[in-house]
Amino acid sequence: xxxxxxxxxxxxxxxxxxxxxxxxxxxxxxxxxxxxxxxxxxxxxxxxxxxxxxxxxxxxxxxxxxxxxxxxxxxxxxxxxxxxxxxxxxxxxxxxxxxxxxxxxxxxxxxxxxxxxxxxxxxxxxxxxxxxxxxxxxxxxxxxxxxxxxxxxxxxxxxxxxxxxxxxxxxxxxxxxxxxxxxxxxxxxxxxxxxxxxxxxxxxxxxxxxxxxxxxxxxxxxxxxxxxxxxxxxxxxxxxx
Ligand SMILES: Nc1nc2c(ncn2[C@@H]2O[C@H](COP(=O)(O)OP(=O)(O)OP(=O)(O)O)[C@@H](O)[C@H]2O)c(=O)[nH]1
Ligand SMILES: [Mg+2]
Numbered sequence: 706x707x708x709x710x711x712x713x714x715x716x717x718x719x720x721x722x723x724x725x726x727x728x729x730x731x732x733x734x735x736x737x738x739x740x741x742x743x744x745x746x747x748x749x750x751x752x753x754x755x756x757x758x759x760x761x762x763x764x765x766x767x768x769x770x771x772x773x774x775x776x777x778x779x780x781x782x783x784x785x786x787x788x789x790x791x792x793x794x795x796x797x798x799x800x801x802x803x804x805x806x807x808x809x810x811x812x813x814x815x816x817x818x819x820x821x822x823x824x825x826x827x828x829x830x831x832x833x834x835x836x837x838x839x840x841x842x843x844x845x846x847x848x849x850x851x852x853x854x855x856x857x858x859x860x861x862x863x864x865x866x867x868x869x870x871x872x873x874x875x876x877x878x879x880x881x882x883x884x885x886x887x888x889x890x891x892x893x894x895x896x897x898x899x900x901x902x903x904x905x906x907x908x909x910x911x912x913x914x915x916x917x918x919x920x921x922x923x924x925x926x927x928x929x930x931x932x933x934x935x936x937x938x939x940x941x942x943x944x945x946x
Contacts, residue, residue, distance in 0.1 A: 722929065724944060728937055729928025732810055735799035737775040742792040746838040750795055752845040754804070755935045756812040760836075760866065761852030763818030766882035766918055770852065771796065771815055773918035774927050781815050791817050793839060798931075804939035811935050812845075820862040836866075840875055847934040848876045848910070850927070855881040855915065858895050859902055871908045878910035879903065880927060885917040 743749055759767040768781035799810040819832050849870060853859060870877045879899055884892050892915055903909040916923035
């Protein structure tokens with residue numbers, strides 16, 4: 706008896722994922738614009754619409770993923786120099802749409818990277834303080850995507866940040882990056898290890914996504930995950946179109 710029920714659940718999940726991927730493509734086809742870079746939490750834009758943030762170690766591929774999901778090669782600055790993105794950069798998704806009289810579907814936030822070599826203690830402290838203040842000031846933050854290099858898996862500073870998210874009940878989802886750099890079997894192994902490590906974490910999303918910005922893999926999955934966090938109906942999205 707259980708097998709057909711499981712199959713039905715799988716079919717329903719696949720259908721839901723398909724709808725979200727379509728919604729994600731619709732949403733991200735409506736463009737994305739850089740609005741402001743913030744170095745001080747006093748300068749944060751109003752917390753009045755859904756927000757998702759991208760966090761992760763320096764050089765993990767945050768800015769590249771933002772460029773890939775928005776289809777704009779130079780939207781967020783990318784570089785080979787770790788620590789390049791020093792501010793919180795706010796991007797307005799679908800600026801031409803409106804919901805509840807407000808412009809845009811959501812804020813996408815490119816957070817400064819952490820954990821690059823030779824980082825001073827004072828810089829680590831400043832990063833921690835900025836993140837803490839940011840999280841405290843953003844009740845509209847729907848999810849943080851925690852980017853993890855698929856070649857390296859979870860590192861101590863990733864775990865420390867997730868501890869903070871668990872403690873402050875900030876929902877987060879792991880996204881493996883640079884999947885083009887490893888074999889399918891290595892990707893399966895790191896996925897399994899990561900899922901096991903996330904199992905007991907209260908604020909972790911139970912699914913993880915594997916992506917390559919370079920080869921455009923998993924990009925619709927990230928778009929779909931974001932589409933599931935915004936007010937699609939209020940923004941005028943019609944499933945049938
Ligand atoms: N092969 C491959 N390289 C990637 C991918 N994503 C990013 N990179 C490269 O990794 C480097 C760092 O990418 P960024 O997107 O700048 O990383 P970041 O996380 O924004 O870095 P910081 O802003 O310094 O924290 C760049 O050289 C990218 O071209 C990917 O999917 N595949
Ligand atoms: Mg960056």
